[in-house]
Amino acid sequence: MKNKTYLKASLREIAYSKGRFIAIILIILLGTMLFVGIKAAGPILNSSASRYVDSHELSDLQVVSTGGLTEDDLAAAKKVKDANVEPGYQFFYADPDKNEVVQVFSYDPQQKQNQLVVTEGRLPKTDNEVILDTKAKDNGYKIGDTYKINDADQLKEASYKIVGFANSPIFISTGERGLSNVGNGQVDYFAYIPKEQFKSEVYGIFYLTFEQTKDLETYDSDYEDKVKEKSEQLETLFADRPQERLAEIQSEAQEKLNPEKTKVADGLAELEQAETQLSQQTAFASQLPVEQRAQLVAAQEQLAENRQQLTEAQSKIEEQEQSLADMKEPSYSFHQRSDNPGFQEYGDLSERIAAIANVFPVFFFFIAALITFTTMTRMVEENRREIGTLKALGYSKFEISKKYFIYALSAAAIGILLGSVIGTEALPRIIFALSSERYNFDQVHIYYLPRPIIQASIAFVLASLGSALLVLMKDLREKPAQLLQPKAPKPGKRIFLEYIKPLWARLSFNQKVSYRNLLRYKSRMVMAIIGISGCAGLMVAGVGLKDSLSSVTAKQFGPIIDYQGIVTLSDDADNPADRQAVETVFDQEGQVTASLPSFNEAIEIRQSGQGTQQLTMMVPQSSKDFADYVHLRNREEKTVRLDDHGAAITEKVAELFDLKEGDSLTIYDSEQQPIKLKISHIVENYLGNFLYMSKDYYQTITDDSYQPNAFFLQTKSMSEKQENQLSEELLTSEKVVNTSFVSQQIQTQEDSMANLDAIVLIFVVLSGLLAFVVLYNLTNINVSERIRELSTIKVLGFFDKEVTMYIFRENVIFTLLGIVVGYGVGIVLTAFILRQASMENVIFPLVIHWTAYVISGGLTIVFTLIVMAVTHVKLKHINMIDALKSNE
Structure with missing residues (x-):
């Protein structure tokens, strides 16, 4: 009967203090929701992508060759263990009338890999039908239209009927379709035509899947390792094929x-x-x-x-025979899924979310747990008399503690349960919804990750139940008579402001009381400032992350990269006459204001214990002129000039391989030949990895003659149409294989960073909610601790506004101090998150605009005003009789 009565009393405690109970639940809910939701977002997004590509049988590898693929090539590919190989045809077609570039694939209804996802219409059934990329609808194509491809060398017919539109798992991005060697160099959309229409005697592409990758997540390291292993086996099998072909x-x-x-x-x-x-x-x-x-x-x-x-x-005939004799070996390329347009970008999004999830939610979680600890501690201290009474009545320590166990575990259980469910179900969906317009994935697959839920449960149970236990262990050691007596208030002390007499004399009585109370209850002040500064810092970090991530292009293009495009020459454009022909196109178009020949090559750095790193080596024809195209400088903002004593390397590579100025380094060129060089400068860079050296130094370390294979371009301000026109003219010269414009890189990078807008929005909103709950809870604790004090000054004749100001002055000071400290916390937190989120080819600069501070400080002040408005209503209804109950 006794236990039953006490259980009712325990449940009644929840009803009596429902405001505090709800506040604890909300704090735990918010902390758990962000921690579990963000921790789960990356794996869930990756899993959803994996399900999509697996359900449509996306190939693990694609093999293409500049010389076409034969039956001998097919036999070689089939030698890879557990490989399913499907040959197909493909080519690029540039429509001169419509200024469109299309990648044409062969359609085979028997083909299992890379199954099309029909969005409108149907798949081709007869030889004269075609299905187009959904993106082609933007160009005005409709079902039933006649679609023309005038390429008699590749196709038997020139006209086809459009019967549908589709997406392909090869292209998961809604906007990116890759590069071509015709037209302006950019593919606009793809088309699938029945394979019987292709006239080629050799295949254009092989698609491969492997049995050993069937059950692996596509973005997992296990999958990547397995595909890399298969790719290396293919490369070995095809090692002699270029010469044979x-x-x-x-x-x-x-x-x-x-x-x-x-x-x-x-x-x-x-x-x-x-x-x-x-x-x-x-x-x-x-x-x-x-x-x-x-x-x-x-x-x-x-x-x-x-x-x-x-x-x-x-x-x-003699010329043709000479051309045959001079013909270079065809190249074989082995493309993994990560090489498909948009595929790696999506994976990078998940990696960035995972990196941010290791820092931001944990700090958020810490603030939530800290406030929960404070709230539960205060609750137990408020019930000292009740504990003393129960102890005097003969209740055991365990029986007394049960009430607080029930209270703490109930709040923690509800908060953890709701936070885990809402976090897992909502946050990944929100992130997916806000970024899905850039990808063709149809839905997100939600599942629960046990690890973050268990971590959240342990932390909040310890914060809520542990805080109650700590105070109970202390109080239950005391005798009932001591517990029945209220704790004596802290003695008044002179504060340092009192020694500044001219200032102290000008303060009103109420102001003096407020300042004394601030320093009298130091623990309360510290907790308030920690809670407010933590939330303000979280909001600064949330907006600061967006500012920093978005500033990569502003820091890279202009301050460092000061050219507008790079023209890559074909392999056979190896003499001055060919380069002169390309420069003639520059002059004809009239958009190019300056150009600089350069030798550019993809190289590798290998080191034990560190993965192979690819970077671009640039050797300009003139080091002096190169300074106008790339502004090399070190972190001390000192300008760096290329010299004949060593190479300049970008800072991210130097960090990855622990390189310093004066160190020696071995690089491997495109033919895997080692080249030993000296590092003379480490230069600032934010996007990509580069190695720069002078022409003379390059010739010294390689013993090769210098042969430019590219041009840096500086141009007038150009529209996308003008850039495409220049690219098309350059490709038409047959001396150029690709023209890459900086504007395209900027747009790609900005689109990639835009994927994180959802994360930033979630951080700011949830940080704001936490700030509001923290302020409300801390103010409630402050009022409940001083209820007798407030009742007393009300009895003494203070008006309602004066009583509110008694608390409000302290809260304003706490808030302002918390905001200032929070700014510092936000800067440190942002810098730490950016360091965790940095990638092998990207450095995120620390950039926080003034808007981050305004949003953080402004919201915190607004929340303080709202809380004080609610507190004012509460203080107006204080029962002054409470003052008569005081034994003080």
Whole structure:
């Protein structure tokens, strides 16, 4: 009966202090929701992507070759264990009339890999039908329209009927379709045409999937390692194929030339006989009639014309034979899923979320747990008399503690349960919804991650139950008589302001009381400032993250990169005449204001214990002119010039490989040949990894002659249409394989950073909610601790506004101090998060605009005013009789 009555009393405590109970639940809920939700967001987004690509059988690897793929290549690919290989056709087509570039694939209904996701219409059923990329609808295409591809070398027909639109798992991005070697270099959309329409004798692409990757998440390291292993096996199997394929192409072409060569040789032999006979007849021409002499002259002219034609044909054949002899080996490329347009960008989003989740939610979580600890501690202290009474009545320590166990565990359980469910169900969906317009994924797959839920449960149970236990252990050691007596108030002390007499004398009585109370209850002041500064800091960090992530392009392009484009030359453009032809295009278009030849090459750095790092080596023709295109400087803002004593390397690579100025480094070029060099400068850089060196130093360390293969371009301000036009003209010259504009890099980077807007919005909103709950809770604790004091001054004749100001002055000081400290916390927290979120090829600069401080400080002040308005109503209804209950 006793236990039943006490249980009712325990439940009644929840009803009596429902404001505090709800506040504890809300704090735990918010902390758990952000911690669990953000921790789960990255894995859930990755899992959703994995389910999408797996359900549509996205290939693990794609093999393409500049020389086409033969049955021998197919046999080599099938030697990889557990490999499913499906050959197909593809080519790029540039429509000159519509200024469109399309990637044309072969459609085979029997093909299992890379299944199209029809968004409108249907798949092709007959040879004269085509299904287009959903993105093609933006170009005005409709179902039922006639679609034309005038490429007689590739397709049997030129006109096809559009029967549908679709997405492909190869292109998960809604806007990006990759690069091409025709048109302006950018693919606008794709098209699938029945394979029977393709005329090519060789395949254009192989798709491969592996049995060993079936059950692996596509963004997991296990999957990446397995695919990398298979890719290396393929590369080994295809190691000799470039040389063999070159021999095949040369042999096939020579076989086609031989009949022509024989025909010309026979023609020349016959011609020589005819010329011999004609010369014999000409010897007696003077004895012939006029008509016959005229016929001899005509025959001579005809033979001369025939000889010229045969000689030209012979020269042409010789040129073709020379071209065959000079032909370079075709290259074989092995593309993983991460090489598909948009695929790695989506994976980077998840990695950034995971990096942020290791810092921001944990700090948020710490503030929530701290306030929960404070609230529960105060609750137990308020019940000292009740504890003393129960102890005097003979209740055991365990029986007395049960009430607080129930209270703490109930609040923690409800908060953790709701926070885990809302966090897992809502936050990943919100992030997915706000970023899904950039990707073709149809839905997010939600599942619960046990680890963050368990971590949150342990932390908040310790914060709520542990705080109650700590105070109970102390109070239960005391005797009932001591517990029944209220704690004596802290003695008044002179504060340092009192020693500044001119200032102290000018303060009102109420102001003096407020300042004394601030320093009298130091623990309360510290807790209030910690709670407010933590929340203000979280809001600064939330907005600061957006500012910092968005500033990468502003820090990189302009201050460092000061060119507008890079033109990459083809392999056979290896002489000054070819480069002059490209420069002629620059002059014709009139948009290029300056250009600088350079040798650019992708290189690798390898080091034990550190993954292989790829970077771009740039060797400008003129180091002096290069300073106008790339402003090299170190972290001390000192300008760096390329010299003949070493190379300059960007700071992220130096950090990854622990490199310092003066160190030696071995790099591997595109042919995997080692090159040893010295690091003379480490330069500032935010996007990408680069190695710069002078032409003379390059020739010294490689013993090779310098041969530019690219141009840096500085241009007038150009529209996208003008950039495309310049790219198209350069590709038409057949000396250029690609033109990359900085504007495209900027847009890609900004789009990538825009994916994190959802995260930032969630952080700011939840930090604001936590700030409001913290302020409300701390103010309630302050009022409940001083209820007798407030009742007493009310009895003494203080008006309601004066009583409120008694508390309000302290809260204003707490708030202002908390905001100032919070600014510092926000800066430190932002810097730490950015360091955790940095990637192998990106450094995020610490940039926090004034808006972050205004939003943080402004919201905190607004929340303080709202809380004080609610507190004012509460203080107006204080029962002054409480003052008479005081034994003080």
